[in-house]
Amino acid sequence: MDLPAVNEGIARLIQQLRAAALLDDQFSQLLQLQDESNPDFVQEIVELYFTDSASKIEKLEQRLGRSQPDYADVDQLVHQFKGSSASFGAHSMAQLCAKLRESCQAQDQAGCQTLVLQAREVFQVLKSQLEVFLQLEKHRKQLERQATAGRAPI
Template sequence: MDAAAVQQMIQQLLAHSVQEGLLDDQFLQLIQLQDESNPDFVAEVVELYFEDSASKLDTLQARLAEPAPSYSQIDALVHQFKGSSASFGAHTMAGLCVQLRDACHAHNQAACQQLVGQLRESFGVLKARLEQFMQLERQRKQLGGS
């Protein structure tokens, strides 16, 4: 397989991810920021998003398991999560955060817990897709594609 074929696979993967609503144009714009002076920019941003999101999901789950959760603290964390997801281009994740904030404002613990489960599931799908993207990116670089 040559670099052009791998590049085409990358484009198809991204187009499919945008079509599904998993990612949006914001992620595509992040990709445009990568150049020869910073060839690992996207990989670094993806890795940071993975680490940050996993940590936030664990914290949310723990806070919502408390008998009397602090909805203001949870809401502040979800607000940060929504912002990082939107900036990253994780469309589905940002949308779920909006719903979670609404459930926080309603002090609906069951709905919050359900939405954190949905966030975790969506994060798993997004992570798998982006790992596939990163693998194709490494392959493209090895083949000498720009």
């Protein structure tokens, strides 16, 4: 696969994720922040989001599995998750977090648990698609390095 094909694959994947409402314009803006001075910016942000989100989902499941959840504590965690998802551009996740906050405020344990399960499912889909993105991005960087090395004076 040559560089234009890889770039097209990345663009198509991002477009599909946006069409599915998994990502929004915020993610596209993050892509624009990557440059030669910070070539791994997007990879680092994606991996940080993966780690942070998995941790938050696990904590939410634990806290909501208690017989008497501390809804203020759960709501605080969901608020953080919503903010990080919105900043990342994970549109569907941010929307689920908004619904989850409503269920927390209503102290609806079953509703909260259902929404956390949905969040886990959305996260798994988003993660698998962004892992494809990271592989394409890695391939793109390799091709760019090869192209640059081929033009370097001897």
